Amino acid sequence: MNTPPSMVRLTTQRQILLEELSKVNTHPTACELYKMVQKRLPRIGLGTVYRNLEIMVDSGIILKLELGGEQKRFDATTEPHYHVRCTVCGKMDDVTLQVQEEITKKAAEKTSYKIIGHLLEFTGECPDCQKAQAAKTKEADTA
Amino acid sequence: MNTPPSMVRLTTQRQILLEELSKVNTHPTACELYKMVQKRLPRIGLGTVYRNLEIMVDSGIILKLELGGEQKRFDATTEPHYHVRCTVCGKMDDVTLQVQEEITKKAAEKTSYKIIGHLLEFTGECPDCQKAQAAKTKEADTA
DNA sequence: TTTAAATAGGATAGTAAGTATCATTTATAA
DNA sequence: TTATAAATGATACTTACTATCCTATTTAAA
Numbered sequence: 001m002n003t004p005p006s007m008v009r010l011t012t013q014r015q016i017l018l019e020e021l022s023k024v025n026t027h028p029t030a031c032e033l034y035k036m037v038q039k040r041l042p043r044i045g046l047g048t049v050y051r052n053l054e055i056m057v058d059s060g061i062i063l064k065l066e067l068g069g070e071q072k073r074f075d076a077t078t079e080p081h082y083h084v085r086c087t088v089c090g091k092m093d094d095v096t097l098q099v100q101e102e103i104t105k106k107a108a109e110k111t112s113y114k115i116i117g118h119l120l121e122f123t124g125e126c127p128d129c130q131k132a133q134a135a136k137t138k139e140a141d142t143a
Numbered sequence: 144m145n146t147p148p149s150m151v152r153l154t155t156q157r158q159i160l161l162e163e164l165s166k167v168n169t170h171p172t173a174c175e176l177y178k179m180v181q182k183r184l185p186r187i188g189l190g191t192v193y194r195n196l197e198i199m200v201d202s203g204i205i206l207k208l209e210l211g212g213e214q215k216r217f218d219a220t221t222e223p224h225y226h227v228r229c230t231v232c233g234k235m236d237d238v239t240l241q242v243q244e245e246i247t248k249k250a251a252e253k254t255s256y257k258i259i260g261h262l263l264e265f266t267g268e269c270p271d272c273q274k275a276q277a278a279k280t281k282e283a284d285t286a
Numbered sequence: 287t288t289t290a291a292a293t294a295g296g297a298t299a300g301t302a303a304g305t306a307t308c309a310t311t312t313a314t315a316a
Numbered sequence: 317t318t319a320t321a322a323a324t325g326a327t328a329c330t331t332a333c334t335a336t337c338c339t340a341t342t343t344a345a346a
Binding site for chain 4: 287288289290291292293294295296297298299300301302303304305306307308309310311312313314315316
């Protein structure tokens, strides 16, 4: 068993990436994070962002949210919790709802799969999009 | 209010696509469906598959599963139900678990989003991958 | 029943998110 | 100090999916 001379270095890029991700609770996409980090490290490459996010996911520092939507999103909170996704703008937020452990057991009884866990995502309309929608409706009424 | 001269035709391609999708319960990807349909319609284009799947989703005939994983999957059963995804091979199956309506209400109390519904996906290892894993472990032991 | 309009199909080009490659730089260890 | 490993940034590539375009088919009108 030869341990390879491998160790995850806390480079400036990784540190700033993690700082920026921890700063927000909207679970940004890789591209959004790239833009955020670019303000502090203008020469950073998009590849570095993707690479380091993946490394941090693998080492359990952050979570990758792979549910609905086109793009993957990232989350600095690693404790299991649920999310809402806005069906209009795609934004994601946390839902501070007790994680349902028992549902995993129930599912395990119903299938021949070896169940590991579950992902729960709520869908809805975010406050901003609700407002925008209301404004639009009002506009149509007066027209 | 001018209704456009639009109506969804039940073409051969659409019919066969729907038949093939209804035949299986593994929720195939567009690409998998393409291969399935190709056996009966060798000249069909991949674009036609994507286009018609989208049309059928829009008209509510089938469901698009946009949860975890790289690709979207399709489901001929439109009643709300849950799924398991194999974390090894990506295969998806149904979980015949009672849909938790009350969880949506609970979530609505915890967020400023206007909650519409929820998506629940279990993760685990499918029987085939469990077997393959077991065989691999055994091989390593004897080596 | 021919003709016109709408719709659909197949081929192909284009997008966009994400991944792989590679030369260069930076950090660590001998 | 030097050798080795690892990380970076630039760029090329892959893949799932979408848009475009021209042809074919279906439907409706004359």
